[in-house]
Amino acid sequence: MTYDLALENGTVCTENGLFPANVYVEGEEIRVISSIKEKLPAKESIDCSGLFLLPGFIDPHVHLGLALGRYTSADNFESGSALALSGGVTTLIDFLDPISDLAQFETAIKDRMTAAKDSRVDYSFHVTLAGNPSFSAEEIARSSIAAKMPSIKVFTTYSSSGRRSSDGMIYSLLSLSRKLGFVLMAHSENDEIIREREKEFSRPTYRDISSLRPTISELSEVAMLSLISLEEEGQLYIVHVSSGKTVEALSSLGLDWRRFTKLETCPQYLLLNNDPLKTDQGYLNTYCPPPRTDQERTLLQSALRKGEISSIGTDHCPFLNREKWENRDDYPKIPNGTGSLGISFATINTILDGDLKRVSSLLSTNPARIFGLFPKRGVLAPGSIANIAIVDRDVQSTVSRSRYTRSDHSLFEGIKLRGSVETVIHRGKLAFKNGDILLPKASGRFIERENIYWEKGACR
Ligand SMILES: [Zn+2]
CATH class of the missing domain: 3.20.20.140 (Metal-dependent hydrolases)
Structure with missing residues (x-):
């Protein structure tokens, strides 16, 4: 089996905690989360060393x-x-x-x-x-x-x-x-x-x-x-x-x-x-x-x-x-x-x-x-949609008006914050990397949501 995308050598964040792992994507979904040592064949691979993988x-x-x-x-x-x-x-x-x-x-x-x-x-x-x-x-x-x-x-x-x-x-x-x-x-x-x-x-x-x-x-x-x-x-x-x-x-x-x-x-x-x-x-x-x-x-x-x-x-x-x-x-x-x-x-x-x-x-x-x-979204697990934010937890950055907004000012200009988003995967596709948007407009879909019962999934 050759996967479409491999995200290797990063630290994966799940509800149970953080651990080093590789994530393998097929089509729009996550298929396998393996240990760092276990490398699987993939058409494209991204090295996530030093970075953290969070659910989109x-x-x-x-x-x-x-x-x-x-x-x-x-x-x-x-x-x-x-x-x-x-x-x-x-x-x-x-x-x-x-x-x-x-x-x-x-x-x-x-x-x-x-x-x-x-x-x-x-x-x-x-x-x-x-x-x-x-x-x-x-x-x-x-x-x-x-x-x-x-x-x-x-x-x-x-x-x-x-x-x-x-x-x-x-x-x-x-x-x-x-x-x-x-x-x-x-x-x-x-x-x-x-x-x-x-x-x-x-x-x-x-x-x-x-x-x-x-x-x-x-x-x-x-x-x-x-x-x-x-x-x-x-x-x-x-x-x-x-x-x-x-x-x-x-x-x-x-x-x-x-x-x-x-x-x-x-x-x-x-x-x-x-x-x-x-x-x-x-x-x-x-x-x-x-x-x-x-x-x-x-x-x-x-x-x-x-x-x-x-x-x-x-x-x-x-x-x-x-x-x-x-x-x-x-x-x-x-x-x-x-x-x-x-x-x-x-x-x-x-x-x-x-x-x-x-x-x-x-x-x-x-x-x-x-x-x-x-659980299709909000979690990194086999079977969930491959929406993934790959982040640098520690880099220091100063906020300035984004080049992607059509607004002409930002109230946050000059504020110093910790952490930045490096790479983003949207439904299995590379959507953002090195500051560039890689996903064309009209790539998104309407999500149908079913009845919501909070007691079935506790959260604070
Ligand atoms: Zn509002």
Whole structure:
């Protein structure tokens, strides 16, 4: 037997630990993981000496080509998936446009499927709800499962733009989630607190964001939703937790909330604080929830080290400098969002001091389990898809704007991080090496996801 691809002399990271091994790929799948001494014939072979092989990363939270009022986020599926590959990400999960009626469901699917055709990597979508829907919780849950997208996103805020879901709808969805087999994702900020804060500002600018959307609005909403999930034994995923205070508050409840609630955070909340908002360049640091104080950022890093965060998404949604600048004195008009796709690995590897077993859980195994992609993805094992990130754990690097993004700036410019992605394999094909993208656009496919039952695959 001659294999298509051999990855030899590296250290393989599995759930059971790290060990030196060779990996042999046939077609799109891993066939054999052998000891270093046992070499098998292969058509092509890559020497991975000194490097580590991790399961390809999964970014479960991106917005590529997102139309937001007058603007569309800078990276589309073509550039976004190149950026993804340069950071070891081989699977992306984006979102359907918000719907309030089942009749809109087909159009929402068709629109995003068309946008995603250019993706270089495989992708899926989360269903997104708008406010005041005409369907019941059970109807939208069953439709999402039938469409092979068993994850539904709700907003607890943005009532002004009609996106806020009612607490009743959220309660019903959480009660059904484990029974029917789907995940409820929540953008969690208390809308009434924010509306109350807004009364103080006649014409808010970016300098007022921390005051307009305070941590208590996130903390109180996350606590409430987690308690509902605990009581109803739901499957709740909180997107973009922005403050370590939020995680600390949950932990102080002393309850077993982790079985029913998984927390996601993003590189921007782990690496940046709200100091830039006080400067003239601060209009660039506009994303939602907003950046927090340095103390909260440090607390979030320790929550990550303690294992209280389950997954890393980027919420990648950059807008151009000019698009933010021209609205700098009128905060509600600034397109919110920033770009961090591609830097998750170095960020988490730095914070976790090169603990690659935990890095691969956070960036791959956990999101695979949480969103119904496991065990085809999220693990290196015979029979799993050959999505592999080959990394240098220790090299020091300084972040600069990637040449693959269509955004014209990076908020992370100049930050020093540890570790880099050297080579990426996507479904058995060499996709990224020596800084070059080798996979053409439209190489990615839509991934059909089946019902999700968290009790079948524990993760933290
Ligand atoms: Zn988002």
